[in-house]
Amino acid sequence: MAWAILGFDKLEHLSRLIILRRILQRRSKELNIKDAIQSIDNKFLSNNQAKRQPTYNYSLNQYLECLNLEIDQLSNIGLWNESVESKVMNLLTQQCLPLDIAEAFELENMLSDSFRRPRKTLTTRWEGYVRGAINTALLPYVILEDAQKVESILRPYNPYAMDSKVIHLPNPLSENVLKALRIKKNPYLLRVNKEVILNYVESCIPDDSLNELTYNPHRIEVKAIIIQNNQINFADVLNRIDYKIFAKDYLQNIETHPLSIYTSVGPSSAFLGSYTPSLPTPQFMELTDTNQSNFNRKVWRNGRTNDSANFGRPYSEGCVLTLKNSNIMLPSNMQLAWMIEINGELVTIVNQHNQSIKI
Structure with a gap:
């Protein structure tokens, strides 16, 4: 019940669900949270529903180029196809409202220019938008095992040891x-x-x-x-x-x-x-x-x-x-x-x- 009260049942971001599940599993011996873990698992396809797509010959538009390496890895494991790409673009378009996607993209690039950063540099705000859209778009298409791979592929992290x-x-x-x-x-x-x-x-x-x-x-x-x-x-x-x-x-x-x-x-x-x-x-x-x-x-x-x-x-x-x-x-x-x-x-x-x- 606490799970529903906190609103986690409405979470539709694949990577955040996997991270939350990993955290809950570490505490599963201390807390009675099996229902919470099961609620996360229910958001993914069962193994007999898994549908791997053949390799999709895609050509990324300028709005998705910032994650071309990650998308290539998703394609290699059969999780990037025309329907997923279309859904990602729809989510980005909705997020950019009331601007259209071209105007919003140019605005983000101008922001990079104002800070004297290359437009195609890593970890821009636009990259964050795309990463979030892919996480949301892929959720209905993956089994739990694939979702764990996707989280690793899309994870933005610092490989350098922190202080x-x-x-x-x-x-x-x-x-x-x-x-x-x-x-x-x-x-x-x-x-x-x-x-x-x-x-x-x-x-x-x-x-x-x-x-x-x-x-x-x-x-x-x-x-x-x-x-x-x-x-x-x-x-x-x-x-x-x-x-x-x-x-x-x-x-x-x-x-x-x-x-x-x-x-x-x-x-x-x-x-x-x-x-x-x-x-x-x-x-x-x-x-x-x-x-x-x-x-x-x-x-x-x-x-x-x-x-x-x-x-x-x-x-x-x-x-x-x-x-x-x-x-x-x-x-x-x-x-x-x-x-x-x-x-x-x-x-x-x-x-x-x-x-x-x-x-």
Whole structure:
């Protein structure tokens, strides 16, 4: 009854229903809310009513182009067709009243212009209108399982860890790396807090540059690779590590090299920063008999400069992927090695004994 009083039974937004259902399920052991969950489930088609559409050869108009990637994913799973597109356009037309859709679209673009933002930039207000219309239009056509996929596809989220998730890293690797290279030694970087580094990315301002009027940050990246029989094929290694995915690709099966350790993440959009830790590959987890819980993904930010021209950039910030278990079990003919790059230039490759490997 409380469900009806709160008005949730009138909610027709697919993604909000799925999110609400997920929240209720987490509390289902504490509260008697089975009726509420069942009310949400009743809004979707039953499995025997599911009707997948063949691939729809669509050509998006200018009003829907802002979500072309999401619509393409919906089309791939058979949930975008002519009737859905028509319903989305009708909903947008109603929402724009008393203006017609062309006038409302131009008004939103002029708003972007006034803030000196590109018209096709991400997360505009018009994009929000389209996202909402698609969520409403699709509700009558999907089963619960498909609705969960749709929510993930249409979810606007920030792939960057928010401030509550950002940690302070007392001794970032940059200090160790730069000091060791100055005296022509290999930096010791195999472990951080007894964890094995698999991928480490940091932007830092070296100590000797802090007093300069113009800061010149260094970008340092450490990339773990697997070598066989203590030999390294440089071209093969590049094929393993230079694979990036975008935030929206998380749901898709990522094809990687059989010996790749991680996939680095290139966010399709990021607010307040751009550092997103890499993801361990299924192949590496199978090879080392590990799972997601054995890995740590962290983002950190240390200090702030007083450089107003650069908006008080941090002294150092970055992200890291580590394996908790320092004893990695690899086949006898395989071992880990680490590539060290500074500002995109390969500086050295070291093995697990901290010895340089010649290419």
